[in-house]
Amino acid sequence: MEKETRVLDEVTIRxxxxxxxxxxxxxxxxxxxxxxxxxxxxxxxxxPAEIRAPIGTTYGVSGFQIHFGTTEINTPGDHCDILxxxxxxxxxxxxxSLIDGxxxxxxxDGFGDKNLKLAGYTxxxxxxxxxxxxxxxxxxxxxxxxxxxxxxxxxxKVVDKTKNFFAxxxxxxxxxxxxxxxxQWITEKFEKKPELIEANTRVMKAGWNYGETTDIxxxxxxxxxxxxxxxxxxxxxxxxxxxxxxxxxxxxSNLPLFLGSYPITPASDILHELSYFKNFGVKTFQCEDEIAxxxxxxxxxxxxxxxxTTTSGPGVALKTEAIGLAVMTELPLVIxxxxxxxxxxxxxxxxxxxxxxxxxxxxxxxAPVPVIASSSPSDCFYGAFEASRIALKYMTPVILLTDGYIxxxxxxxLIPEAKDLKEIPVKFRTDPVNYLPYMRDDVTLSREWAIxxxxxxxxxxGGLEKQDKTGNINYEPENHDKMxxxxxxxxxxxxxxxxxxxxxxxKSGDVLVVGWGGTYGTIKTAVEKKxxxxxxxxxxxxxxxxxxxxxxxxxxxxYKTILVPEINLGQLIKILREKFLVPAIGLxxxxxxxxxxxxIEQKIDEILGGKK
Amino acid sequence: xxxxxxxxxxxxTVPSVKYTAKEFSSDQDVRWCPGCxxxxxxxxxxxxxxxxxxxxxxxxxxxxxxxxxxxxxxxNTYGFHSIHGRATAIASGLKIARPDLSVWVATGDGDGLSxxxxxxxxxxxxxxxxxxxxxxxxxxxxxxxxYSPTSEMGKITKSSPFGSVDMPFNxxxxxxxxxxxxxxxSLDRDPKHMQTIIKRAAExxxxxxxxxxxxCNVFNDGAFFQFTEKETxxxxxxxxxxxxxxxxxxxxxxxxxxxxxxPVVVSLKDGSHSVNDLLVHNETDSTLAFILANMTYxxxxxxxxxxxxxxxxxxxxxxxxxxxxxxxxxxxxxxxEKLLNSGDTxxxx
Ligand SMILES: Cc1ncc(C[n+]2csc(CCOP(=O)(O)OP(=O)(O)O)c2C)c(N)n1
Ligand code: SF4
Ligand SMILES: [Mg+2]
Numbered sequence: 001m002e003k004e005t006r007v008l009d010e011v012t013i014r015x016x017x018x019x020x021x022x023x024x025x026x027x028x029x030x031x032x033x034x035x036x037x038x039x040x041x042x043x044x045x046x047x048p049a050e051i052r053a054p055i056g057t058t059y060g061v062s063g064f065q066i067h068f069g070t071t072e073i074n075t076p077g078d079h080c081d082i083l084x085x086x087x088x089x090x091x092x093x094x095x096x097s098l099i100d101g102x103x104x105x106x107x108x109d110g111f112g113d114k115n116l117k118l119a120g121y122t123x124x125x126x127x128x129x130x131x132x133x134x135x136x137x138x139x140x141x142x143x144x145x146x147x148x149x150x151x152x153x154x155x156x157k158v159v160d161k162t163k164n165f166f167a168x169x170x171x172x173x174x175x176x177x178x179x180x181x182x183x184q185w186i187t188e189k190f191e192k193k194p195e196l197i198e199a200n201t202r203v204m205k206a207g208w209n210y211g212e213t214t215d216i217x218x219x220x221x222x223x224x225x226x227x228x229x230x231x232x233x234x235x236x237x238x239x240x241x242x243x244x245x246x247x248x249x250x251x252x253s254n255l256p257l258f259l260g261s262y263p264i265t266p267a268s269d270i271l272h273e274l275s276y277f278k279n280f281g282v283k284t285f286q287c288e289d290e291i292a293x294x295x296x297x298x299x300x301x302x303x304x305x306x307x308x309t310t311t312s313g314p315g316v317a318l319k320t321e322a323i324g325l326a327v328m329t330e331l332p333l334v335i336x337x338x339x340x341x342x343x344x345x346x347x348x349x350x351x352x353x354x355x356x357x358x359x360x361x362x363x364x365x366x367a368p369v370p371v372i373a374s375s376s377p378s379d380c381f382y383g384a385f386e387a388s389r390i391a392l393k394y395m396t397p398v399i400l401l402t403d404g405y406i407x408x409x410x411x412x413x414l415i416p417e418a419k420d421l422k423e424i425p426v427k428f429r430t431d432p433v434n435y436l437p438y439m440r441d442d443v444t445l446s447r448e449w450a451i452x453x454x455x456x457x458x459x460x461x462g463g464l465e466k467q468d469k470t471g472n473i474n475y476e477p478e479n480h481d482k483m484x485x486x487x488x489x490x491x492x493x494x495x496x497x498x499x500x501x502x503x504x505x506x507k508s509g510d511v512l513v514v515g516w517g518g519t520y521g522t523i524k525t526a527v528e529k530k531x532x533x534x535x536x537x538x539x540x541x542x543x544x545x546x547x548x549x550x551x552x553x554x555x556x557x558x559y560k561t562i563l564v565p566e567i568n569l570g571q572l573i574k575i576l577r578e579k580f581l582v583p584a585i586g587l588x589x590x591x592x593x594x595x596x597x598x599x600i601e602q603k604i605d606e607i608l609g610g611k612k
Numbered sequence: 613x614x615x616x617x618x619x620x621x622x623x624x625t626v627p628s629v630k631y632t633a634k635e636f637s638s639d640q641d642v643r644w645c646p647g648c649x650x651x652x653x654x655x656x657x658x659x660x661x662x663x664x665x666x667x668x669x670x671x672x673x674x675x676x677x678x679x680x681x682x683x684x685x686x687x688n689t690y691g692f693h694s695i696h697g698r699a700t701a702i703a704s705g706l707k708i709a710r711p712d713l714s715v716w717v718a719t720g721d722g723d724g725l726s727x728x729x730x731x732x733x734x735x736x737x738x739x740x741x742x743x744x745x746x747x748x749x750x751x752x753x754x755x756x757x758x759y760s761p762t763s764e765m766g767k768i769t770k771s772s773p774f775g776s777v778d779m780p781f782n783x784x785x786x787x788x789x790x791x792x793x794x795x796x797x798s799l800d801r802d803p804k805h806m807q808t809i810i811k812r813a814a815e816x817x818x819x820x821x822x823x824x825x826x827x828c829n830v831f832n833d834g835a836f837f838q839f840t841e842k843e844t845x846x847x848x849x850x851x852x853x854x855x856x857x858x859x860x861x862x863x864x865x866x867x868x869x870x871x872x873x874x875p876v877v878v879s880l881k882d883g884s885h886s887v888n889d890l891l892v893h894n895e896t897d898s899t900l901a902f903i904l905a906n907m908t909y910x911x912x913x914x915x916x917x918x919x920x921x922x923x924x925x926x927x928x929x930x931x932x933x934x935x936x937x938x939x940x941x942x943x944x945x946x947x948x949e950k951l952l953n954s955g956d957t958x959x960x961x
Contacts, residue, residue, distance in 0.1 A: 036958040225960075234957045244952060251948045254616045258709050278939035280946030281615075283932060285708055287701070288734040295698040295731075296705025299674070302692055303710040304617040325695050415957065418949040428620045452690040452706075452713050453621030455669045460638070460685050462693030463677075472640065473685070 003212075005176070007222045010069030012077030013171065016094045017086030017110075018055055019048055019062040022164035027064025029168055033181045034068045035235055035412050038225025041068035042521065043235075044076035044409040049349045056110075056118035061093045070224045074376075074521030076409060078596035084167050086110050086141070088119035103135045105170065107163070109142035137216055141166045141207075148206035149199055158196070162203040169207020176222050179204060229414055237410035238377040238402050239266070242310075242336060243273035245384025247280055250306045252385075253392055253424035258300035258307045259284045260293040262315060265348040266404040267338040270310040290315035294322040294335065301331040302461075304428065304451035306388055310336040313355045314345065316399075320363055323397050327367045327487065329461045330438075330447050332391035334384070339403040339517075341592040350592030351405035353517055354568035359399045360546050360575065366484045368491040370394070371546040373401040375520035378413035380406060383543070389424045394494060395446040401545075403567075405594045406518040432456025437471035444497075445490035494547050501549040505531060505538025511607055512559035514584070516542040516572050519565060519595055526600035537604055545572070553580045561607050563587060565600050621712065622667055631662040638688040644679060649800035649826035653747060654686055656806040664714070664814050671714045674703045676723035678754045680747035680826070683718035697728030700735040703742045708929045714814070717744040721762040722752045725781050729761070736790035738928040739818040745810070746783060746821065749828035750835050757831035769831075784905040784920055787821040788898070794820040795901065796919040800827055801840035805851070805917070812919060818927050839915050852904065852918030857890035860914050867891075868913070875907055877914070895922045 013030070015023045024045055031043050046063035053060030067077035082103040085091040087110025098104065111124055125131055126138060145163040172179055183201055190196040211217050236244075250257035261271045261284070275284040283300075287293045294309040301307035309319065316337045326333045339355045341347025359371045370390050374383035380402050387400040429435060429448040437459045438447050450457040459471065467474035468482055503512070505527060515523045520541050527539040540555060542548065556562055556576065564573040565587035573586045587603045589595065636658040644650045661671070671689040675681035677696035684691030694702050699717045707715045717724075724732050724746045735742060751769070752758040758771040762783065766775040787795045794816040798806040806824065813820035825836040838844045850860040850868060858868035858875075865881045867890040878885040894900055901921035907913045940946075 032956050035956075038960060228960045230960050232953065232957055232959050234953070234955050236955075247946075247951060248948055256615050256617060256709065258705065260705055277946060277951070278936050279943040280951070281936055281940075283708055283936070285705065288730050291698060292701035292704070292731055292734070295694070295701040296708070298694075299692075299702035299705030299707075300709035302672075302702070303706045303713065304621075305709045307705070307709075321695055322698065329692075415952050418952060426616055428616065430620050451617065451620065452672045452710065453617075453669055455622050455667070458669055458688055458690050460640075460687075460691035460693065462684070462691075463695050464693065 003217070004219050005222050006219055007224065009071050009223070010067065010073065011082065011175070011221065011223055012065060012067040012080040013082045013084065014063055014065045014080040014094055014097060015084045015167070016061060016063040016090035017164070018090065019053060019060050020055060021062070021086045022161065023062045023064050023086070026164045026168045027066055029182045029185065030171060030177075031066050031235060031410070032185070033172070033177050034066070035233065036181050037177060038228065039068040039223055040071070040073040040226035040228055040412065041066060042073050042076045042409065042411045043067070044405070047349060054118075056087060056089055056115050058089045058093050058119060061090045063090070063094055068223060070226050072226065074524045075594070075597065078598055084171065086164070086167065088115040088121055088125070091125060092119045092121065098134060100133050101135070103137065104131065105137045105139060105167070107141035107167070108138045109140055139170070139210070139216070144206060144210060145203050148203050152195065152199060154195065154199060158199065162199050165200050165204040166207035166210075169204035170211050172204070173208040173211030174217065174220050176220060179208060228412070231414045233412045233414055235410050236378050236381075236413040237408055238374065238380040238406040239269035239338070239408070240273055241378050241380035241413070242384045242400075242402060242407075243270050243277075245381040246274065246306070246308055246334070246388060247277055247282065248381070248418070248421055249385045249388030249424060250280070250282070251418075252421055253306055253388065253426045255304065255306040255426060257282045258297060258305040259310065260287055260296035260300070260307070261285070261310045262287050262290045262293045264290075264312045264315050266340055266407050267310045267312045267315070267336065269407070270336065270338070290318040291322060294319040294333075297333055298322060298326055298329070298331060301326070301333050302329075302452070304449070306392065307332070308334040308336065310338070312338050312340045313342050313358065316355065316358060323369060324363050324365060324367045325463045326397035327363075327369060328463050328466070330395045331397075332395055332449070333397040334387045334391050334400055335397060336384070336400045336402065338407045339401060347592040349404065351403045351518065351594060352567050352590060352592060353403060353519070354571065354590065355401065356516070356545065356568065356571040357574065359401055366488060368488050369546065370396060370398045370491055370494055371401065372398065373517040373543060373545055374406060375517060375541055375543060377406050377409050377411050379520075381413070385421065390494060392424055392426050393446065393497070394444055394490060395449060396491065401517055403518045428454065429457060430454055435459070436469045437461060438466050438469050440486070445486060445493060492547050495550050498544050498549060500551045501540060501542065501555060503538045503540045503555060506536060508558035509536035509538055510559065511535075511537045511561050511563055511604055512540055512556065513537065513563045513565065513600065513604070514540045514542065514572070514576065515565055516545060519567065522595045522597045523565060523600055526597040526604065529597065529601055530604050535604070535608060542572070545575070548579065556580050556582050561585060563603060563607060565595055565603070567595065617710075622669055624667065626665050627667045630665070631668065633658045633662060635668070636661045636688050638686055640685045642686050643682065645830050647829040648679070649749065649828070650680060650683070650747060652800045652803060653745065653806070653824055653826065654683065656803050656810060657687070657745070660807050660810045660814070663811060666714050670712065671716070672706060673716045673718060674699045674706070675718040676720075676728055678720035678723045678752070679828070680718055680720040680753070681723055697723055697726070698731060699723065700728060700731040700742070700744065704731075704735050704738070704740045707740050707742050708932060711741070711929045711933065715742045717742055719744065719746050720753070721746065721748045721750060721760045721783070725783060725786070726761045733786070733790040736787055736792040736819050736821060739791070739793050739925050740928045741818055743813045743820045744822065746823045747826040748783060748823050749826045749832055751828050751832035753828045753831055780909070782905060782908045783823045784908060785902065788901055788905055788921060792821050792921065793818040793923050793925050794919070795905070795921045796821070797823045797825070797917050799825045799836065799840050799917060809919065812922065816922060818925060839917070848914050849917050850914040852893045852895070852916055852920065854893055854895045854919070857887050857892050859887065859890065870903075873903060875903060875913060877912065895919045898923065
């Protein structure tokens with residue numbers, strides 16, 4: 001039977017199953033193939049918080065969502081159009097993210113009595129009419145997988161592990177994807193186990209053939225390539241991008257890279273990534289706690305390294321006193337906070353933006369620190385690079401904010417040429433004549449970096465107030481006042497050295513939506529939608545939060561209403577109100593989840609009232 | 613790796629001319645209370661420095677907060693007076709980043725064992741090559757006299773008007789228990805001994821932990837007088853010397869012998885024992901080191917002073933450099949272009 005092919009602009013698929021079902025791998029393969037076929041896309045993994053949750057339970061469900069299309073894709077998708085559910089629990093957990101009329105493909109073997117009970121169903125959702133809003137396709141994936149491998153005499157455990165490839169094969173068929181990329185991957189991955197190459201490939205093809213030959217699927221879909229900028233791409237998540245950004249900054253400043261860190265979700269992957277880059281001379285020091293993480297980095301910075309420390313909110317709380325030390329000793333240092341749900345231990349695996357005020361203000365004394373926020377997975381690369389540049393040029397600690405959403409989410413990244421990345425010029429002081437540790441550059445106000453090992457520059461620094469120029473301990477009132485103001489001005493002057501903020505939309509109008517950090521893609525999607533409807537809505541996304549770009553006040557004054565969506569109770573909005581005395585409106589939701597663009601659209605509609 | 617750092621630092625490992633002690637004193641006024649034991653420690657360190665034959669610019673003193681932690685300001689070397697308790701962590705980072713430096717920590721009983729206790733045990737276990745001088749005055753000096761984690765039980769201070777009820781640390785035992793490879797004790801009022809110990813600590817490859825009994829004449833005057841003053845010293849202190857029997861007492865009339873695992877005092881005068889019966893110190897024997905360290909708060913025994921243990925074990929910063937070297941020889945020196953282009957890539961025309 002010749003099947004109908006429908007062309008779609010964009011689709012969101014969610015693969016869901018038990019943590020042991022290999023859904024991350026399935027999603028990852030679908031992603032790589034779709035990327036190679038030229039779609040724009042954005043993905044998000046949804047891991048269970050428990051490490052080895054009991055099989056079949058709702059808290060053991062692992063999901064992977066991919067949003068891909070012919071058009072520009074900025075988020076992993078508010079909802080999914082297609083849900084692949086390998087068992088009852090994964091259906092239960094993920095059903096609410098499926099759109100009305102959406103497609104469900106279930107592995108019927110995952111809906112036996114035991115699985116239903118573990119998922120908390122009193123009767124099978126496949127048997128009653130609870131799924132009547134959706135198109136449900138029931139496939140006994142387990143049985144079909146077993147059949148496909150019947151003659152190979154494999155151990156049942158091995159067979160069970162391949163059934164995700166059946167689901168993948170079906171989806172490849174449904175979306176007209178090539179199997180070649182995954183076959184190549186399987187061949188490389190199992191190079192030393194030919195029986196697994198055979199089994200996985202066979203099961204995937206069986207899934208593809210099942211779609212092609214059986215009657216249950218009448219329609220297949222085509223999602224044509226997106227008009228992406230030409231060039232070489234790779235898929236990257238925020239934590240990988242952050243790690244690469246630091247390696248690049250170290251290369252471009254010709255400094256050794258030192259990371260002091262203590263594992264914490266969702267930041268640990270930066271430590272993992274950097275630990276692997278030993279051949280770049282990267283030194284990663286897994287410390288006894290976060291305080292040692294930052295103080296060891298301060299020690300390395302004193303010695304002339306590009307020093308960084310990576311953590312999440314609770315870790316920043318512990319590092320606070322030491323950030324003050326780096327402010328006082330004016331040493332370069334980057335602190336990365338991959339934000340998660342708080343307060344306290346909070347929601348370790350969920351995302352949030354509630355550490356902004358901690359970053360900007362959360363220290364004893366007047367301790368100004370530059371704060372930068374990355375807006376998407378690949379933007380973390382540039383965030384890390386820029387944070388390093390500012391730290392080195394201004395001899396200051398810099399805080400880089402990312403969050404669990406962009407840290408784990410991934411997107412295609414147009415790989416920059418290493419030679420196109422700007423050099424970060426660093427000059428150590430070597431001349432012993434007239435050296436004073438706290439003499440400052442006229443323009444940047446930064447002091448010179450004089451590292452141990454340099455003859456004639458022996459000097460002492462520390463956390464006690466410094467005398468202007470000499471850096472000797474000094475408690476005089478006028479000197480303290482002067483130093484407080486100098487340190488503040490040094491950070492303020494960074495505004496002269498960062499790009500002006502740019503809006504996406506009109507130079508003036510009804511609504512300006514101001515965001516920061518990981519909400520970029522969602523706000524952009526919402527604003528573009530409203531603009532297509534002819535509404536006067538513009539997007540301003542802030543990458544530099546302290547200091548703010550010099551034109552932010554001017555921009556804010558050009559719009560009737562300012563809307564600030566944040567995954568907190570209103571933190572950037574406090575800063576904007578305080579600095580520019582603007583009556584901004586907040587949109588605040590703190591569920592440990594990213595915004596959905598529809599929520600922002602609705603708020604914009606509400607602001608615009610009846611105005612069409 | 614040829615980095616900017618390598619471009620500016622002095623590569624030579626010996627000074628061109630031998631320094632004098634005076635060259636190690638900075639231009640800062642020393643601000644400890646007159647009579648404080650810290651003066652003696654400063655003087656001994658400055659005296660030993662020239663003998664170490666290390667270029668001055670290669671030496672770094674790092675401290676936390678406390679009277680003792682003022683130390684780096686008075687040394688004409690590189691120095692870092694940091695925040696309370698963190699000197700050992702800063703020193704670890706510096707030494708790992710810059711193995712070419714001679715890194716020292718000056719800390720107190722509060723700074724090193726209370727707020728900084730965690731970093732202390734971990735630097736010892738990692739055996740980072742840092743020399744730690746722990747000024748033990750059994751009190752918080754800088755904050756004006758609260759009891760510390762080494763104060764004896766029942767200590768009456770402003771914060772313990774009815775006597776402290778917590779058991780003190782035995783620093784030497786703590787350091788040994790943490791895997792310390794060089795553990796020693798010395799006395800502020802015994803300059804010669806202190807010089808010897810500091811020199812040995814400097815020469816040791818790995819973390820050196822030196823506890824120095826230091827008199828705080830303002831808030832805990834005389835805490836160690838029984839061990840440091842002429843009248844009592846010979847009966848209350850036994851000096852540990854490698855390969856020598858543990859003899860003490862006015863005319864060497866007493867000794868320590870092992871009764872099972874327990875050290876006991878025996879008389880060398882009453883004819884019951886001779887020097888041959890005594891315990892002979894071996895600073896490479898870690899079991900013995902524990903036995904000796906545990907003599908510390910036993911009032912029937914003299915206080916052991918000297919080197920408890922000095923053994924070799926791999927150093928963290930050396931092992932890390934080895935891993936880097938091996939990664940470079942296996943995978944080639946990292947190239948940024950290649951790294952950025954790693955993983956699954958695809959081209960959009
Ligand atoms: C975070 C922090 N907590 C408390 C203090 C106050 N403080 C400074 S020094 C000190 C105790 C110092 O005792 P010790 O290390 O024994 O040094 P000493 O003054 O006896 O040489 C305390 C509690 C501080 N500076 N910082
Ligand atoms: S308070 Fe005690 S330890 Fe501090 S300087 Fe004075 S005598 Fe020395
Ligand atoms: Mg003390």
